[in-house]
Amino acid sequence: MTTVEERPHTGFGRTLRKEDVRLVRGKGNYVDDVRLPGMLHGALLRSPYAHARILSIDTSAAEAMPKVLAVITGETLKGLGLAWMPTLSYDVQAVLATDKVRYQGQEVAFVIAEDHYAARDAVELIEVDYEPLPAVIDAKKALDPDSPVIRDDKENQADNHIFDWEAGDQAKTDEVFANAEVVVAEDILYPRVHPAPLETCGSVADMDPVTGKLTLYTTSQAPHAHRTVYALVAGLPEHKIRVIAPDIGGGFGNKVGIYPGYVMSIVGSIVTGKPVKWVEDRSEHLMSTAFARDYHMRGEIAATKDGKILGLRVKVIADHGAFNATAQPTKFPAGFFHVFTGSYDLQAAHCSVTGVYTNKAPGGVAYACSFRITEAVYLVERMVDVLAYELKADPAELRMKNLLQPEQFPYTTQTGWEYDSGDYPKALQLAMDMAGYDELRREQAEKRERGELMGIGVAFFTEAVGAGPRKHMDILGLGMADGAELRIHPTGKAVLRISVKTQGQGHETTFAQIVGNELGLPTADIEVVHGDTDQTPFGLGTYGSRSTPVSGAATALVARKIRDKAKIIASAMLEVSPDDLEWAGDRFHVKGDPEQAKTIQEIAMAAHSSLELPEGIEGHLDATTVYNPPNLTYPFGAYICVVDVDPGTGGVKVRRFIAVDDCGVRINPMIVEGQVHGGLADGVGMALMQVIAFDEEGNHLGASFMDYLLPTSLECPSWELGATYTPSPHHPIGAKGVGESATVGSPCAVVNAVLDAIKVRHADMPLTPAAVWGAMQGRPIRTDLAIQ
Amino acid sequence: MTRVSIKVDGVDYEDDVEPRTLLVHHLREQLGKVGTVVGCDTSNCGACTVLMSDADGHQRSVKSCSVLAVQANDREIITIEGLSGPDRTLHPVQRAFHQAHGLQCGFCTPGMIMAAVDLLEENADPSEEEIREGLEGNLCRCTGYQNIVRAVREASAEIRAGHGTAEPAPPTPRAGEGETPDSGLRREDVPDETIPQPVP
Numbered sequence: 012m013t014t015v016e017e018r019p020h021t022g023f024g025r026t027l028r029k030e031d032v033r034l035v036r037g038k039g040n041y042v043d044d045v046r047l048p049g050m051l052h053g054a055l056l057r058s059p060y061a062h063a064r065i066l067s068i069d070t071s072a073a074e075a076m077p078k079v080l081a082v083i084t085g086e087t088l089k090g091l092g093l094a095w096m097p098t099l100s101y102d103v104q105a106v107l108a109t110d111k112v113r114y115q116g117q118e119v120a121f122v123i124a125e126d127h128y129a130a131r132d133a134v135e136l137i138e139v140d141y142e143p144l145p146a147v148i149d150a151k152k153a154l155d156p157d158s159p160v161i162r163d164d165k166e167n168q169a170d171n172h173i174f175d176w177e178a179g180d181q182a183k184t185d186e187v188f189a190n191a192e193v194v195v196a197e198d199i200l201y202p203r204v205h206p207a208p209l210e211t212c213g214s215v216a217d218m219d220p221v222t223g224k225l226t227l228y229t230t231s232q233a234p235h236a237h238r239t240v241y242a243l244v245a246g247l248p249e250h251k252i253r254v255i256a257p258d259i260g261g262g263f264g265n266k267v268g269i270y271p272g273y274v275m276s277i278v279g280s281i282v283t284g285k286p287v288k289w290v291e292d293r294s295e296h297l298m299s300t301a302f303a304r305d306y307h308m309r310g311e312i313a314a315t316k317d318g319k320i321l322g323l324r325v326k327v328i329a330d331h332g333a334f335n336a337t338a339q340p341t342k343f344p345a346g347f348f349h350v351f352t353g354s355y356d357l358q359a360a361h362c363s364v365t366g367v368y369t370n371k372a373p374g375g376v377a378y379a380c381s382f383r384i385t386e387a388v389y390l391v392e393r394m395v396d397v398l399a400y401e402l403k404a405d406p407a408e409l410r411m412k413n414l415l416q417p418e419q420f421p422y423t424t425q426t427g428w429e430y431d432s433g434d435y436p437k438a439l440q441l442a443m444d445m446a447g448y449d450e451l452r453r454e455q456a457e458k459r460e461r462g463e464l465m466g467i468g469v470a471f472f473t474e475a476v477g478a479g480p481r482k483h484m485d486i487l488g489l490g491m492a493d494g495a496e497l498r499i500h501p502t503g504k505a506v507l508r509i510s511v512k513t514q515g516q517g518h519e520t521t522f523a524q525i526v527g528n529e530l531g532l533p534t535a536d537i538e539v540v541h542g543d544t545d546q547t548p549f550g551l552g553t554y555g556s557r558s559t560p561v562s563g564a565a566t567a568l569v570a571r572k573i574r575d576k577a578k579i580i581a582s583a584m585l586e587v588s589p590d591d592l593e594w595a596g597d598r599f600h601v602k603g604d605p606e607q608a609k610t611i612q613e614i615a616m617a618a619h620s621s622l623e624l625p626e627g628i629e630g631h632l633d634a635t636t637v638y639n640p641p642n643l644t645y646p647f648g649a650y651i652c653v654v655d656v657d658p659g660t661g662g663v664k665v666r667r668f669i670a671v672d673d674c675g676v677r678i679n680p681m682i683v684e685g686q687v688h689g690g691l692a693d694g695v696g697m698a699l700m701q702v703i704a705f706d707e708e709g710n711h712l713g714a715s716f717m718d719y720l721l722p723t724s725l726e727c728p729s730w731e732l733g734a735t736y737t738p739s740p741h742h743p744i745g746a747k748g749v750g751e752s753a754t755v756g757s758p759c760a761v762v763n764a765v766l767d768a769i770k771v772r773h774a775d776m777p778l779t780p781a782a783v784w785g786a787m788q789g790r791p792i793r794t795d796l797a798i799q
Numbered sequence: 800m801t802r803v804s805i806k807v808d809g810v811d812y813e814d815d816v817e818p819r820t821l822l823v824h825h826l827r828e829q830l831g832k833v834g835t836v837v838g839c840d841t842s843n844c845g846a847c848t849v850l851m852s853d854a855d856g857h858q859r860s861v862k863s864c865s866v867l868a869v870q871a872n873d874r875e876i877i878t879i880e881g882l883s884g885p886d887r888t889l890h891p892v893q894r895a896f897h898q899a900h901g902l903q904c905g906f907c908t909p910g911m912i913m914a915a916v917d918l919l920e921e922n923a924d925p926s927e928e929e930i931r932e933g934l935e936g937n938l939c940r941c942t943g944y945q946n947i948v949r950a951v952r953e954a955s956a957e958i959r960a961g962h963g964t965a966e967p968a969p970p971t972p973r974a975g976e977g978e979t980p981d982s983g984l985r986r987e988d989v990p991d992e993t994i995p996q997p998v999p
Contacts, residue, residue, distance in 0.1 A: 037880045041833075043833070043836070292840045688942055
C-alpha cells in the first residue's frame with residue numbers, strides 16, 4: 012500500500028489518472044456524444060449475402076420517406092471517383108459495393124436522415140436485387156482451382172491469392188530438421204476473433220461549405236494517418252482537414268484503419284452541407300470492422316531427445332477476407348510473424364505465409380496483436396508444449412532449458428530480429444515461485460488419482476513492440492517516427508502535444524509523468540494534448556504497443572531539449588557558465604553551491620521576461636522533436652495458468668493466473684498492471700469462448716454479444732501479477748511497451764492448461780465445453796466453421 | 800407521439816416521445832444526458848445501466864437500452880451525471896473507481912458504477928464472489944474486472960463507515976497487488992550508460 016502523498020506527484024510511480032476526473036462523472040466526450048448544429052444522421056444498408064452480384068438497387072421508397080435527405084449508392088460514388096478506397100496494405104476496398112458484394116455485412120447504400128431512427132427506417136425500404144454466387148469460406152480451399160474468384164475487379168487477379176512471404180533460412184532449417192532426433196508437427200488454427208471494443212466505430216463529419224474545411228470527429232487510433240489518407244482518397248487539401256479523435260471507448264487495434272462509414276459521413280456532409288453523424292451498432296461492428304487472427308498454421312519443431320530445441324518451421328495460410336485491408340508496415344505483409352522463434356536459442360528457423368482472399372470482412376491485424384505476434388507466440392508456445400507432450404517432459408522445465416540467457420543480449424534471432432534486453436530465466440523462476448509450481452504438480456497428481464481434471468499451463472513470450480525504424484517501417488509510405496512538442500508557460504505550467512492517441516491506456520497521465528520525471532514539474536501541472544491533428548505534431552498513432560517506445564521516447568527527449576535550453580537561461584540568470592551548473596531533478600544549481608539555484612518554473616518566467624539572453628538563444632521555453640526509434644523494444648513475460656475441467660461437461664474454470672511481465676522501466680506501475688489485467692481477460696476470452704465463425708454460405712455466426720461471447724467478471728479469476736525490470740538499453744528512459752503483452756502471452760497459457768488437464772496433444776481455440784468434450788473423446792473440431 | 804414526464808437526475812422533464820424510443824436514446828438525444836452510453840444491441844453489455852424507480856419507488860438498476868421511454872413515465876431516473884453530491888463531490892463508488900484504477904477507456908464506467916451503486920444498495924458488504932456475480936451484466940473490455948471488484952469492495956467499506964459524498968479523501972493510489980514491487984524502476988536505477996544523451 013502506498014501512503015498518502017504529501018507533496019504533488021512528480022515523475023514515475025503510482026499516481027492516479029487525470030482522465031478519471033471526467034470519465035467517472037459521465038463527462039467523457041466520445042464520438043456519439045458530439046452534437047453539432049443541424050447535424051444529420053447516417054445509416055448503412057448492408058449485404059445479406061457473402062458473395063452476390065448486384066443487379067439493381069431501388070432507393071425511391073427510401074428517398075420518399077419523411078425526414079430522409081439523401082440516399083447514396085455505389086453508383087453515386089463512382090461518379091465522384093470514391094466507390095473504392097485504398098487500404099493500408101496497398102489493396103483497394105469498396106466504400107459502397109458497385110459490382111458485387113463480397114462479404115455478409117458489406118456496405119451497399121447510405122441513408123442520411125434527420126434522426127437515426129428515421130435513417131434506420133429508410134434503410135429497410137431500399138430494395139436490392141442480388142444474384143447469389145458461391146462463396147469462398149474455408150481459407151484452406153481458397154486456392155483450389157475451381158474456387159470462385161472473389162476479386163474480379165482487379166486486373167491480373169485470376170485466383171484468390173494475395174501474397175507469399177517468407178523469413179529465415181529455408182535450406183539451413185531443412186538441414187536441421189533432416190538431422191534432428193525428434194521432429195513433431197501440428198496443425199494449429201488461431202481462429203478469427205474480433206477486438207470488440209465496447210464503443211463501436213463512428214464519425215461526425217462537418218464540411219464547412221464556406222471555408223472548405225472538413226472537421227472529422229472519429230474513432231481513430233491514428234488521427235494523423237487518417238488525415239493524410241483522406242487527403243489522398245477524397246482529393247481534399249490536407250491543411251483543410253482536421254481529424255479529431257475525442258475520447259475513445261477502447262480501440263484494441265479495431266480503430267486503426269478507415270472504414271466505409273467514415274468516408275460516407277464525409278460524403279454525406281459534402282452532399283448535404285451539414286454535419287453528418289454515423290455510428291454503427293454492435294452487429295455491424297462485429298460483421299464488418301477489422302477482425303483479428305485467422306491464421307491456419309502448420310508448425311514443426313525439431314529437437315534432441317533430451318529436449319534441446321533446434322529449429323522451427325511454419326507454413327501459414329492467412330485468411331484476409333475479401334479486401335486486403337490489413338494494418339501493418341509496408342514491407343511486412345505478415346506483420347512481425349517472424350518473431351515466432353520466441354524466447355529460445357535456435358539453430359535455424361523458417362516461415363512462409365500465404366495470404367488469401369475469402370468472402371469475409373477485411374482485417375487481420377487487430378486485437379492487441381502487435382502485428383501478428385499473437386499468432387507467432389501462440390504457434391511457438393503451443394509447439395513447445397506439443398514437444399513436451401511427445402517427450403513426456405515438464406513444460407516449465409523444457410522452457411527453462413531452452414530460454415535465451417541474459418548474457419546473450421542483444422540477441423539476433425534466426426529471422427533477423429535484434430532483441431534488446433532480457434533476463435528470461437529470472438522471470439520464469441519468479442512465476443514458478445509465485446505459482447508454487449512443484450506444489451501445483453503434486454496437487455494435480457493427487458487429483459488425477461481421484462479422476463479430477465486439473466491443468467497447469469505455462470507460456471513464455473517475447474514481444475516486439477514500438478514500430479519502428481523509418482528505414483524499415485512505414486505505413487502507406489508514412490515512416491513510423493513520431494513527433495512531440497513541449498511548451499513551458501511563463502508560470503511554469505506545461506503543455507505537451509503528442510502524436511499518439513490513447514484509447515484508455517492512460518497517456519494523459521503517463522506522458523505527463525515522463526515530462527515530470529525529466530523536468531521536476533508536478534504531473535498535475537502538465538497538460539497532455541492528443542488526438543486533434545490541428546493541435547498536435549505528426550505521428551502514426553497508438554497501436555502495436557508503440558506509444559511508450561516511440562512517443563514516450565520523443566517526450567523524454569523533447570523534455571531534455573527544454574532542459575538543455577533551461578540550463579543556458581539559468582546560466583544567464585545566475586551569471587555563471589553553463590558548465591558550472593548541475594541538474595538536481597527540478598532545478599539547476601551552481602556546482603558545489605546548492606543555494607545558488609533556479610527552478611524550472613523560475614527559468615520559464617525568465618525565458619519570457621526581459622532577461623538578457625546569451626547570443627543565439629531565443630526567448631521562451633519550448634521545443635519540438637521527432638523520434639525515429641533505432642530498434643523495437645522487446646518486453647517479455649512468463650505466464651502460468653491453473654484450470655479445473657469438469658470431466659462430465661468439458662466446462663473449464665480458470666482457477667489461478669500468474670503473470671510476470673517485464674517491460675523495463677515502469678512509468679506508472681498501477682497503469683501497467685491495469686493493462687495486464689485487461690490483456691489476461693482477453694486471453695481467457697479467446698482461449699475459452701470467442702470465435703467469429705461462418706457457415707458454408709458465408710453467414711456470419713458471431714454478429715452479436717449473444718453469439719460472440721466475451722468474458723464477464725465471473726469467468727475471470729483474480730490475477731496474480733509479478734514483475735522483473737530489464738530496461739531497454741536504446742530507449743531514453745529504458746521503458747518498453749507493454750499494452751499488448753498479456754493478450755499476446757495469455758491465450759496459450761490457458762490452452763496449454765486445458766490440454767494439460769485432459770492430456771490431449773492439441774485442440775483449437777476456443778475451448779468451449781463442446782470443444783473440450785470432443786477433444787476428450789479424440790474428436791477435434793474446426794472451431795471457425797459451422798461445417799465439420 | 801406520447802407525452803411522458805420523467806424525473807432525471809432530480810429534474811422533471813416533460814417530452815413527447817415516439818412509443819418505440821428507447822430510454823437510452825431519450826436520455827442521450829432528447830435530454831442531452833450523454834454520460835450514459837450504448838455498447839451493444841442485444842442487452843448484454845450494460846454500458847447503458849441507469850437507476851430507475853419501480854412502482855414502489857425503489858431505485859433499481861436497469862439497462863436503459865431495453866426500456867422504452869414511455870415505460871419510464873412518472874418514474875425517477877438517476878444517471879451517472881446525477882450521482883455526484885453537492886459541490887461536485889464524488890459518490891463513494893465514483894471515487895473508489897478512480898482510486899482503485901477501476902477504469903481505462905471509461906466507456907463501461909458509467910453503467911458499471913450505476914450497477915455497483917445498485918449492488919451496494921442490496922448488499923452493503925458483498926464478498927468478492929458476490930460482487931463478480933452482481934456485475935455479471937456489465938461487460939468491460941479494458942480492466943479484466945479485478946480493479947473494478949476492488950473498487951466496489953472499497954466503496955462498500957467507505958459507505959459503511961458513513962463516508963457519503965462528503966469531503967473527498969486525499970488521492971491514495973491503491974491499485975497495487977499486495978506484494979508486487981510497487982514503484983517501478985526509478986530513473987536512478989537505470990544505468991547511466993543506457994541513457995542516450997540528447998543531441999545538443
